[in-house]
Structures are given as C-alpha cells and as structure tokens.
Amino acid sequence: MMTHRVKIEAFLRKELARENRRRIPAIIFLRTKIQELYWTITKLIGLERLHDGKWRAPHPTEAETLRQDFIGDAPTPPANKRIFIDVTATHRYRKHTGVQRVVREIAHACVENGSAIPVFIENEKLFSHFRHENLSYEYELMAGDKLFLLDSGWGDWLEYLPIIDKAHAVGAQIIGCLYDIIPLLYPDAVERANGSAFEQWFQHVLLKCDGLICISESVAREFIDHVAQTTLGCAVPPRLGWFQLGADFKSLSNDDASEIAQSIVLQDPSFFMSVGTVEPRKAYPVALEAFERLWAQGFASHYVIVGRPGWNTKVLQKQILSHKEYGRKLFWLANASDADLALLYKHARALIFPSFAEGFGMPLIEAMYYGAQVIASDIPVFKEVGGKDVTYFSLLDVNSLADAIKTVNAPHKKISPPHVMSWRQSASAAIEMIRNEHYQFSLDALQCEIAAKCIVPDETGF
Numbered sequence: 001m002m003t004h005r006v007k008i009e010a011f012l013r014k015e016l017a018r019e020n021r022r023r024i025p026a027i028i029f030l031r032t033k034i035q036e037l038y039w040t041i042t043k044l045i046g047l048e049r050l051h052d053g054k055w056r057a058p059h060p061t062e063a064e065t066l067r068q069d070f071i072g073d074a075p076t077p078p079a080n081k082r083i084f085i086d087v088t089a090t091h092r093y094r095k096h097t098g099v100q101r102v103v104r105e106i107a108h109a110c111v112e113n114g115s116a117i118p119v120f121i122e123n124e125k126l127f128s129h130f131r132h133e134n135l136s137y138e139y140e141l142m143a144g145d146k147l148f149l150l151d152s153g154w155g156d157w158l159e160y161l162p163i164i165d166k167a168h169a170v171g172a173q174i175i176g177c178l179y180d181i182i183p184l185l186y187p188d189a190v191e192r193a194n195g196s197a198f199e200q201w202f203q204h205v206l207l208k209c210d211g212l213i214c215i216s217e218s219v220a221r222e223f224i225d226h227v228a229q230t231t232l233g234c235a236v237p238p239r240l241g242w243f244q245l246g247a248d249f250k251s252l253s254n255d256d257a258s259e260i261a262q263s264i265v266l267q268d269p270s271f272f273m274s275v276g277t278v279e280p281r282k283a284y285p286v287a288l289e290a291f292e293r294l295w296a297q298g299f300a301s302h303y304v305i306v307g308r309p310g311w312n313t314k315v316l317q318k319q320i321l322s323h324k325e326y327g328r329k330l331f332w333l334a335n336a337s338d339a340d341l342a343l344l345y346k347h348a349r350a351l352i353f354p355s356f357a358e359g360f361g362m363p364l365i366e367a368m369y370y371g372a373q374v375i376a377s378d379i380p381v382f383k384e385v386g387g388k389d390v391t392y393f394s395l396l397d398v399n400s401l402a403d404a405i406k407t408v409n410a411p412h413k414k415i416s417p418p419h420v421m422s423w424r425q426s427a428s429a430a431i432e433m434i435r436n437e438h439y440q441f442s443l444d445a446l447q448c449e450i451a452a453k454c455i456v457p458d459e460t461g462f
Contacts, residue, residue, distance in 0.1 A: 007356070012280060083147075084147045087107050098276075108423075111130055112424075119139060127139070142172065146172065146435075147175065153205070161205070179215055180219055181202070183199065189281040211439060214242040219360075220440070236446055240439060243429040247422070258333075265347045276363060277310040278305065278307050279310030281358075286401060304348075307334070350375050351364065355377060356396060358379070360385060364376060364382060374389070377395045378392040378393065
C-alpha cells in the first residue's frame with residue numbers, strides 16, 4: 001500500500017509536469033537561471049528580504065491611516081505583565097487568506113475582553129493596531145510581558161530579530177504560533193520564495209521563542225517528528241502546546257451575499273462546495289475529476305469552488321474556466337466575501353476537502369458550524385478536527401472520493417457537532433495558555449518525545 005508521502009510526491013510530480021507542458025522548455029531553463037542569479041546576488045549583498053517583497057514603511061501620516069478604529073468596549077489593558085498579539089502582516093497587507101482570518105478574529109476578541117493588545121511592528125517598535133481611547137499609540141516591552149507572534153511574519157522575518165533580542169534583554173517572552181510546516185515537508189507544494197522565507201522564519205524566529213503554540217495537535221506532532229529527524233532537536237522552545245480555531249462568522253444576512261452566490265443557491269439548493277486557494281496542495285484536480293465521472297453517470301448536483309487563484313495552477317484554472325459544465329454545474333467564486341461563504345455553507349449538501357496537507361482545515365470546521373456534511377481526505381489533522389462527523393476518503397483517490405460523494409448524496413442531513421468553538425472561545429484558550437503557561441508539553445517532556453523519535457545510526461553508519 002502506498003504511504004501518504006509517496007502518494008503526495010507522485011501527485012505533485014504529475015501536477016508540476018502538467019504545468020510545465022504549457023511552457024517552452026528553453027524559457028523555463030532561462031527563467032530558472034535568472035532566478036538563481038538574482039537570489040545569489042541579493043544574498044551576497046545582504047538583501048535576501050527582497051525575495052519576499054520587503055515592506056516599505058509609509059509616511060507617518062499614511063501609517064496612521066492604516067490603524068483601525070475599534071468600535072465598542074475595549075477594557076483598559078493591565079499596566080504590567082501584558083500580552084501583545086503581533087498582527088503585522090495583516091495590518092500591512094490587508095489580505096483575506098486563512099491566516100489573516102484567524103488573526104483578525106482573535107485580535108478583535110482579545111481587545112473586546114481586554115485580555116491582549118494587537119500590535120504591529122514598524123522600525124523595531126510596537127504600535128497599536130486599533131485606535132481606541134483605552135489603547136496607547138506605541139508600546140515598549142517590559143519584564144513580564146509576552147508577545148504572541150500570531151501573524152504570518154515569515155515574509156519579513158528579519159524585522160523580528162531585533163524585537164526578539166529586545167524582549168529577552170528586558171525579561172519579556174516571545175511566543176510563536178505555528179500554522180503548519182508544509183514548506184519543510186513538501187517544498188514542491190509551495191512557491192519557492194515563500195518556502196525559503198518560511199524556512200528562515202522557522203529556524204531564526206520560531207526556534208528562538210520561549211514557547212510555541214500550534215493550531216492543532218497534528219501540527220505539534222509534525223513539528224516534533226521534524227526536529228527529531230533533523231539537527232534541530234536541541235534547539236526547540238521550552239514549551240509546546242496547541243489550541244483549536246473558531247468557526248463562527250459575524251452576523252450576516254443573505255442580502256449581503258453577491259448575486260452569483262444567491263443564484264447558485266437558487267439553482268441547486270443541495271450543491272457540493274470546496275473552499276480554499278486554488279493551489280497544488282488543495283488537490284482540486286482530484287475533486288474535479290471525481291465530479292466529471294459522476295456527471296458522466298447522470299449526477300445532477302453542482303460543484304462550487306470558492307477560493308482565489310494561487311501559485312502554479314494556470315493549467316487547472318484554464319481547465320475550470322473552459323470546462324463544458326462551467327456556469328452550468330461547475331462554478332468558481334474567486335473573490336467570495338464572508339457573506340457569500342456563510343450563505344453557501346448554510347445551503348451546501350457537503351463540503352469537499354481533498355487537500356493532502358493542512359495545519360487545521362478551517363473550512364471543515366466552518367462547514368460543520370453551519371450544519372453541512374463534510375467529505376475530507378483521510379489525513380491526521382482532518383480526523384483530529386472532524387472526528388466521527390466527517391466522511392473520509394482515501395487520500396488523492398478519485399474513485400474513493402466519487403464513492404463518498406454518492407454516499408453523502410443520500411437524503412440531506414444537517415449536523416451540529418458539539419465541539420465547534422466560537423472565535424471568542426478560541427482566543428480565550430490561546431491567551432489562557434500563554435498567560436498561565438498551561439502548555440501540553442514542557443521542555444523535559446518535549447525532549448523525551450523528540451529523543452524517542454530520533455533516527456540514530458547503527459555502528460555501520462546506516
């Protein structure tokens with residue numbers, strides 16, 4: 001039986017070959033060599049940060065406009081032993097990917113209950129992300145403070161090094177957040193620049209933290225396995241834990257949704273949907289092929305893809321947009337709003353989640369929150385998050401997925417699992433862990449776990 005890793009690597013090779021066939025080999029070669037030269041030169045002159053689009057600080061008046069007004073109550077934070085939440089990337093770039101949703105929801109919940117202060121980094125200083133009379137404009141780290149690196153800071157990892165040094169010099173702690181280690185496990189599944197930046201972030205920022213919080217137990221286990229099989233085992237943070245993400249959206253009416261989302265619901269009140277960026281690790285080709293086989297057999301249900309276009313999927317994007325069923329049984333919402341998502345989740349028969357690697361799988365828990373059924377790959381994190389309420393299919397197996405879809409196409413059953421958390425509960429769990437140091441692993445337990453998994457060569461050297 002093929003292992004998950006073997007299946008994933010075979011799938012990635014196939015998809016990479018499919019993408020490369022659309023390009024002229026000579027152009028691919030020339031482009032690669034130019035990139036290699038660029039990377040070499042920038043590294044030699046100390047400008048590695050250019051690989052990831054280094055943030056250019058705006059004029060002070062422009063920076064002020066980036067801060068957001070906080071409407072409502074915001075209790076005055078304590079004067080000492082404060083918890084700060086880093087929201088730098090979300091503050092700067094205003095993206096709406098999965099990580100940014102986590103950051104926005106938790107930051108808002110923490111200001112609302114006064115448990116933590118969202119801040120962004122600029123010129124080695126910390127500034128409040130929100131404007132409110134109970135929040136200062138600028139903050140200095142002091143002894144007993146804790147800074148939670150919740151955001152996706154790897155694109156600007158060099159900016160965090162002085163902050164870490166300052167924190168440790170004054171007796172403050174840095175707590176890292178690990179969403180996944182996919183760039184380390186499957187480098188071909190991510191864009192090269194992002195993978196390189198994440199590797200630097202992992203080694204020079206996360207491993208220097210005083211604690212590390214993962215968004216699932218599965219990610220924590222992957223972290224332990226990874227450091228045990230590399231030379232990083234002795235450099236782990238002294239505390240390791242995990243918490244669960246939330247699932248609830250802000251209260252939204254159906255009228256807030258776009259016309260296309262409302263039209264899809266009217267055309268087929270029991271459609272299937274997938275949510276996530278159209279990128280290799282989401283395995284959309286597997287889901288699309290499964291529906292093509294079912295449609296050929298007379299299957300009537302629609303398939304809706306919700307996610308922005310991503311890296312290395314030009315051929316797949318063209319395949320979707322030129323598909324004979326596009327606009328009839330196949331739909332792609334590349335810029336869906338939260339209102340669109342909420343409406344679609346409420347009416348979908350099931351979420352199809354064919355990814356081969358995830359840190360948590362927020363669409364899974366969001367779909368369950370709205371009572372939709374879920375069909376997902378049989379990977380550990382989905383089984384952790386979804387438990388017995390999810391229908392699992394064999395990883396990257398088209399026939400297995402098609403069979404699961406037919407099974408779920410039985411009379412529509414709405415579910416409401418008891419373990420779905422709100423964002424307020426999720427934020428409270430993370431802050432409680434940081435404030436009281438209630439991590440699942442202490443340093444001793446973590447090192448014992450790593451030692452048990454280390455690969456030790458025998459006397460022959462093998």
